[in-house]
Amino acid sequence: MPGARGLRNLHRVVRPILVVVPLLGLILGWGAHLAGIGQWSGSIWAAATIPVLGALLVEIVASLRRGDVGLDLVAALSMTGALLFGEHLAAVVVALMYAGGQYLESFAERRAEREMTALLGRVPHTAVRYRDRRLEEVDLETVAPEDRLLIRQGDVVPVDGVVARGTAVLDQAALTGEALPVRKGLGEPVMSGVTNAGDAFDLTATHRAAESTYAGIIRLIEAARASKAPMARLADRFAIAFLALTVTLAGGAWFWSGDPIRALSVLVVATPCPLILAVPVAIVSGVSRAAKAGVLVKGGKALEALARIRVLVIDKTGTLTHGEAQLATMQPAADLPPQTLLRLAASLDQASKHVTARALVREAQARGLSLAVPTEVAEVPGEGLEGTIDGHHVVVGGLRYVANTVPTLGRSLDGSRYPAGSVVVAVAVDGRLGGLLVLADRLRTEAAQVIERLRRLGLDRIVLASGDRNDVAEAVTVGLHFDGVHADLTPDRKIDIVQSEKRYGPVMMIGDGVNDAPALAAADLGVAMGAKGAAASAEAADVVLLVDRLDKIPTAIQAARRSRSIALQSVYAGIGLSVVGMTVAALGYLTPVQGALIQEAIDVAVILNALRALWGRETS
Known part of the structure; x- marks a missing residue:
């Protein structure tokens, strides 16, 4: 069985072909009509419809095996009905518009994933290592901790390490979204995946490539891509109800008028529903937008949870503070x-x-x-x-x-x-x-501003949960607007705090250490400080900060809320317009061809609306 990536690549090859076939058939059919051999037009249009219908039936069977029931069934019914009732022009128009909608969806997803796939394309495969007073280019897998590497101008840093000679001027935009280069002096840590924007410098490796920050980010991105959003499942539930409404209207129109073409018009005006297009595009757009800001959201489930957060539980050492003396x-x-x-x-x-x-x-x-x-x-x-x-x-x-x-x-x-x-x-x-x-261990300079921004975003409670002494926790939080300060906590006590706060609403937990991992997993949404935090916390979390800064959290929440809002707007607007069109078709005022054109115009509109999740500026 092909993997998820293989299926995506197959779809990207097949979908353009499925657009070309009905388009070419439509043109040839009209050409035959104009050439005076119109008796061939219907056959040409029917032949051009069949490949799209066949591909659609294969996808429907695969979906039913997974337990998914969606509105692809309506598209199949409308094409099949049009062929059976001799409405070949309507059939090829539905086929063209359906294939075009699928291709547009695929294009929209590729556009939305651009920032994340850029990370994958930048993975280095070799490194320049010092050995016996000479330089050698070696496979990245052979680099070990304590190896001294030369990082040339323009190189992507291949492994985590510390500056061993010179001053590093680093472009971290691909990982953190920061526009300006960052300077690192002797002995300062450097994340893998950043680009050397200055002169060459020496790096002493602290981790192997597979254990470095960049490798972990790539693994998390793959997991994020494979995740299915709960909103998509919500869309499937909408789709079942909408399918029932569509079949009822089509059957009612046929029963009351005695004209099967009216039923066909109802079917084509509902093909395909914006539900199966708008939600995934908006979700992927939101994940991509957050990644560009330096926040890796592990898929749609985490994005929707991020949009609904009302309570924050935050660790102290390494999270609210820098975590080092x-x-x-x-x-x-x-x-x-x-x-x-x-x-x-x-x-x-x-x-x-x-x-x-x-x-x-x-x-x-x-x-x-x-x-x-x-x-x-x-x-x-x-x-x-x-x-x-x-x-x-x-x-x-x-x-x-x-x-x-x-x-x-x-x-x-x-x-x-x-x-x-x-x-x-x-x-x-x-x-x-x-x-x-x-x-x-000083308080982060942005801590107070972040807390106030989260308050303005509607978080009802913000609570500190620290394993440090009570007097230290109290001293650190002086002047900050916390609803509760809990100290001397063991990992299991942190879980208790998270569970007790759930009575106030969905809880987000932010932490960085191994001791925070259980609480991150217990929260409705776990956020790990991925730049310096422990691998266990990053694995347990739903969201990973790729840069060691808390001010990315409010930005990510805004991106998530905007994406969810746009997805729902597209769904409700698409359903509403489809129902109006179906009603008009049931009353006999739309032909099957007109219905197909109207529905596809609705689809294009909701996809473009969903893409708005990629753009726009969040408020501070």
């Missing part, structure tokens, strides 16, 4: 400049793998400080380290460690006056206090 303040001694304090501490911290040490090194490198090579280093893991920097004896670590290591400081170090959740690093230079460096 960052330098908040520097308090140097009176005779030591702040930059010198940071340079001495970071130079010594190059010898440590501790997360706080690495944060200070990143901060110093970001400020362009020239770090010295540490010597005579001794480290107490988790406490601190000491060594020699430019001839000075430097001690860096926690307050207690530095006080114990440098007896002359006594008990003068006090960290109690710093905010909850802060990490205070003491620095001693040549037996004297050099100063204090305060690090904190």
Whole structure:
């Protein structure tokens, strides 16, 4: 059995042919009529109808095996009836318009998927790797963590890594929608899938290709394409009711008038229904629009859930905050400049793998400080380290460690006056206090604005669910409009919070860690911070943020709501116009050919309306 992709490719080949056949038959039939051999016109039109009817019957059988009953049946009935009653012109017009509608739908879907398929076309297959002081081009699958790669200008970064030499100027538009290039300095992380828009730089791989961000995004896109929207299932339920109405009107018209052509006119004016065209086009358009903004929505089910969200439960560390220690303040001694304090501490911290040490090194490198090579280093893991920097004896670590290591400081170090959740690093230079460096997992700059935007979008409740201490959670949320703050939560307690909030409406959970994955799965809609978050959370989530920014969430909600609204507009307008046309046909005021032309005009209109989901600007 061919896969979903194979079927799509087959349809893209067959559908243009099915348009050409009835079009050519229509032209040849009229040519025969004008040439004075009109007796052949009907046969030509009938012959041109049969391939379309045959392809349609194959699709109907396949749909019935899947348990789907749709309005393709009406198209088949109208073509069959037109052939049986000798209305060959009507039959070929219905065949042409049906095939044209299917082709237009296929074209619309391809247009809507453009941003997502662009990602697939950019997958690199090789990488340029350093080996024995030489460069070699190797298959991407052979690249391993710690390999050093050369990323040339214009290259797509093949694997996740960190900048090892030079400054990376990266075009992230394909993944995040950001218009301006982003600069990454030495030691900063780089996502696979972005394009090098500047000079060549070296990258140290941190993941294999199959484990990198871009590979995960591609897998999620394939899953999104394979998903069927619940609105499409809703459309199928509409289709059953509409099919019953169509058959009733057609049968009633035939019964009361005694004219089977009236029944045929009713059938053709209902062929094909906008229900089977507008909904998938609008849904795919919405998914594509969200992907362009840097939000991967895993198909139509997630898109519709996103449009109906009324409650937000959000994690703290790595979600509401950046999830890593960052330098908040520097308090140097009176005779030591702040930059010198940071340079001495970071130079010594190059010898440590501790997360706080690495944060200070990143901060110093970001400020362009020239770090010295540490010597005579001794480290107490988790406490601190000491060594020699430019001839000075430097001690860096926690307050207690530095006080114990440098007896002359006594008990003068006090960290109690710093905010909850802060990490205070003491620095001693040549037996004297050099100063204090305060690090904190800072609130995202866009957090307050995002919360207010979500309020304006109609979210009734916004709740924090954190595994961190209560005092830290309270400190982080000061000034933010939260309806509840829950701390000290285990993963199962986060699930309880999500379940309890469902009484207020559909719940969206945003998280990034492995401990958030169960709650993401339990929510009506799970959103994972995909840029830096754990793979487990991305797998459990329905929506993945391709960029480490919360302000993409309101944009995605607006795109989802707009797509759903446009889909429903198209359905209701299409059904309404079809019912009017069917009624007029039942009363005998439309011929089968006229009915077919009117219905296809309705189909084109609703498809174009559904494509509006691709365009338009969301409000802030």
